[in-house]
Amino acid sequence: MTTTVSERAWIGKDLKRREDPALLMGTVTYINDFKVAGMLHAAVLRSPYAHARIRAIDTSAARALPGVQAVLTGKEAAEVIGPVPAFCAEPVVEQAIAVEKVRYAGEAVVAVAAESRAIAEDALDLIEIDWEPLPAVTDALSAMQPGAPLVHENLGTNVVYDHVFTFGDVDGDFAQADHVIRRRLRWPRATAAPLEPNGAVCAYDPARGTMEIWSNTNMLNSASWVMSSMLKIPPHKLNFYPMYTGGSFGSKHFLAKVIGIAGALSKVTGRPVKFMEDRLDNLMANDSQGPERIYDAELAVTNDGKFLSLRLQTIDDYGAYFIFAITGNTNMMAQITGPYTIRSVATGIKAVLTNKNQQTVFRGAGSDVGNWVLERLVDAAAEQLGIDRVEIRRRNFIQPDQFPYKIPTGNVYDSGNYPGVLDLALAHFDLDAWRQEQARARQEGRYLGIGLATAQQRSTYSSTEFWFHNPAPATGLNSTPESVRISVGPTGGVTVTMFSPFWGNSPETVVAQVVAEELDIDPRDVNVTYDSTAHALPSAGPGGSRMTVMLAGAVHGAAARLKEKIFKIAAHMLEASVSDLELVGGQVRVKGVPSSSVSLADIGMRAYWFKLDLPPELESGLEGTFTYDHPYTTKPHDDRKDLGVFYPIMGHAAHLVAVEVDIETGAVLFKKYVAVHDVGTVLNPRSLQGQIRGGIAQGIGLALLEEVRYGADGQNLTSTFVDYLLPSASDVPSIEVYHQETPSPFTAYGVKGGGEGGRMVAPPAVTSAIEDALRPFGISIAEMPITPEKIVRWVKEAQSRHSRQTH
Known part of the structure; x- marks a missing residue:
């Protein structure tokens, strides 16, 4: 299914994103712009307590306010909707509006629908609640202690999941090791903070028992049957x-x-209702907070720097609910050993509930954490053994001739050339020159650091990752398809219909490029549309860096079916054999006889309106549909010693960073940033570079600034952008992005997903650079964000230790 780049007309070309003009001109409709006749507006009263019982709620004054059409408490809402869908086996029940008890500050308690948002919010001020405050538990270590307040009493514990996965002879490999590198590492809770918060417009038709939903959710086809149980409406x-x-x-x-x-x-008003989060809603209660983990991590190493085994024990603070179970931990099992030939792994996971907003997934979905932890261990091994950080990685890289490569968990890496990626990064960074500059800076009392990370960027998930953490014979979903429809109209115009939403990953550009490649037309001539779930083919939608791979495969398959009919009609019109035809420049012609040709417009007209002139076995119309299933996946073994192939489309990157740290202020100044990524065949370099740079900006934010913090009483201390710090333009350096292409043997055109790679590699690279800058002080960095306050404190503590030792 792959061809060489030189044979391609459009794939690999630098094209402007076709989505951008509408976005820049403001002609697209976002959910908050959407209006429908008779629409009401909703607002939500949220809990001021992290943990409390709801004794009584008086909503009478709110109901009496002119313009208010409905007021729903949790008990009242439970009469018309069910619990929020959960993808965990454990009995952790969550309601859209809390019933009897709240479990984090900001949890919804009452919802109001009114003629305007202002009226709905005024109504909230009239609601009176009798609370019984309860003790809150706000960190995982305290939550595990005997006698700790229980977030969910029915569980009898706050440890909702506790299991050790072992792959290979971990004990034997550690026994053979000459060194065991040990680190306790802390990864901070962060949040996605999208420019647009979450929202939905729901329109229930009581006469038909149907509901139409407009929302900025990315799960459409795969959500309808899941949402149906909550909304108490049949999926169809x-x-x-x-x-x-x-x-x-x-x-x-x-x-x-x-x-x-x-x-x-x-449902209770019989009218359409819009609920749109405001920024406070989103930062306090969006359920998109990322992992908050403590790792006890060990790497078994020989004297010559060879990695033998990896052992991790994770304590993960999941917050108050458990909707996706331990997906953030299972996700990283797809690449837990990174680009290295580590032959055995043990990973213990304690999932702990606390009185905080729950975590689900955030760009990287936990694999970003795994990269940071592993690269911290690799840097520590290099330091302890006195081996150069570049060299120790080279000694442990999986080699190009070893692919496809099966890692201990059972996942398979499809292809790669990790030494080549590192060589390219080094060539553009000029490491020797920066080391010389570092030596000069230290003589001048300046602290320059060089950071390196070589890490994985898994893509194209298989849904088995959502359930293999449960013991057999428990089963779950194992299909993650994507579909498209390609139509050629009676005048030759080409339209592609997708069944997943626009998602910032340039889906329209991707499908236009691939259609143009297959039909040999200009991608600007391709019309791209979206359709609702009522008319949809199977589609799992965006997530897990899958859309480029899956859309390319779906379009490739649909185009093949379309071309089959095109050639049959053209062969009939030209009185030629199908095998003698070729498609060039929107014309089907006889090979070697360019004058004997017919246009797509002629073929389209014949297909739609001249049935009697078609071969009798062909029906009217001209379209191709295709459902592209996961290109390569297998089920886990019943004993869970092999988790199967669930994330095989494996990208890789090397980031090299130079920073200067001001030890008086803690400021970090980026001097150079080079990123080399290998995500297989590059469809559109311009678009991919934008994704990588955006991901790196997020990674820098996490490394230096971002953290969702809670007080001892469970109050969210970062509920505005004054307190939750995002990187600005001044925080993000000029980033040099380069590509190496190692095509995947499993996908159409050899493409791999690259949407999350920048964020998944930047945190370990930036951490490495700052630690290198602070090396004269003997500082080992084991936590993020690396704030100016922490840097100043670490340096002062190191200077104080040195002073005591010298006296």
């Missing part, structure tokens, strides 16, 4: 419409709470 009577999305970064997968609230209010 739900119709989701795809919407443009103003940022997600993994935070808008199901949006069950906003859909549940809008849906419940629509």
Whole structure:
């Protein structure tokens, strides 16, 4: 299914994103722009307590306010909707509106629908609640202690999941090791903070028992049957419409709470209802917070720097609920050994519930954490053994001739050339020159650091990752398809219909390029549309860096079916054999006889309106549909000693960073940033570079600034952008991005996903650079974000230790 780049007309070309003009001109409709006749507006009263019982709620004054059409408490909402869908086996129940008890500050308690948002918010001020505050538990270590307040009493514990996965002879490999590198590492809770928060418009038709839903969720076809149980409406009577999305970064997968609230209010009023989060809603209660983990990590190493085994023990603070179970941990099992030939792994996972907003997935979905932890161990091994950081990586890289390569967990890496990626990064960075500059700077009392990370960027998930953490014979979904329809109209115009929403990953550009490649036309001539779930073919939608791979495969397959009919009609018209035809420049012609040809417009007209002139076995119309299933996946073994192939389309990157650290202020100044990524065949370099740079900006934000913090009472201390710090233009350096192409043997054109790679590699690279800058002080960095305050404190503590030792 792959061809060489030189044979391609459009794939690999630098094309402007076709999505951009509409976005820049403001002609697209976002969910908050969407209006429908008779629409009401919703607002939500949120809990001021992290943990409390709801004794009583008086909503009478709110109901009496002119313009208010409905007021729903949790108990009242439970009469028309069910619990939020959960993808965990454990009995952790969540309601869109809390019933009897709240478990984090900001949890929804009452929802109001009114003629305007202002009226709905005024109504909230009139609601009186009798609370019984309860002790809150706000960190995982405290939550595991005997006698700790229980987030969910029915569980009898706050440790909702506790299991050790072992792959290979871990004990034997550690026994053979000459050195065991040990680190306790802390990864901070962060949040996606998209420009556009979550929202939904739900329109219930009581006469038909149907509901139409407009939402910026990315799960459409795969959400309808899941949402049906919550909304208490049969799946075939739900119709989701795809919407443009103003940022997600993994935070808008199901949006069950906003859909549940809008849906419940629509059911009781019989009118369409819009619920749109404001910024406070989103930062406090969006369910898109990332992992908050403590790692006890060990790497078994020989004297010559060979990695033998990896052992991890993770304590993961999941917050108050558990909607996706331990997906953030299972996700990283796809690449847990990184680009290295580590032959055995043990990973223990304790998932702990606390009185915080829950985590689900955020760009990287936990694999970003795994990269950071592993690269911290690799840097520590290089330091302890006195081996250069570049050299120790070279000694442990999987080699190009070893692919496809099976890692201990059972996942397979499809292809790669990791030494080549590193060589390219070094060539553009000029490491020797920067080391000389570092030596000069230290003589001048300046602290320059050089950071390196060589890490994986898995893509194209298989849904088995969502359930293999449960013991056999438990089963779950194992299909993650994507579909398209390609139509050639009676005048030759080409239209592609997708069944997943626009998602910032240039889906329209991708499908236009691939269609243009297959039909040999200009991609600007391709019309791209979206369709609702009522008319949809199977589609799992965006997530897990899958859309470029899956759309390319779907378009490739649909184009093949379309071309089959095109050639049959053309052969009939030209009185030629199908095998003698070729498609060139929108014309089907006889090979070697360019004058004997027929245009797509002629073929389209014949297909639609001249049935009697078609071969008798052909029906009218001219279209091709195709459902592209995962290119390569297998089920896990029953004993879970092999998790199967669940994320095989494996990208790789090397980042080299030079920073200067001001030890008086803690400021970090980027001097140079080089990123080399290998995500297989590059469809559109311009678009990919934008994704990589955006991901690196997020990674820098996490490394230096971002953290969701809670007080001892469970209050969110970062509920505005004054307190939750995002990187600005001044924080992000000029980033040099280069590509190496190692095509995948499993996908159409050899493409791999690259949407999350920048964020998944930047944190370890930046951490490495700052630690290198602070090396004269003997500082080992084991936590993020690396704030100016921490840097100043670490340096002062190191200077104090040195002073005591010298006296």
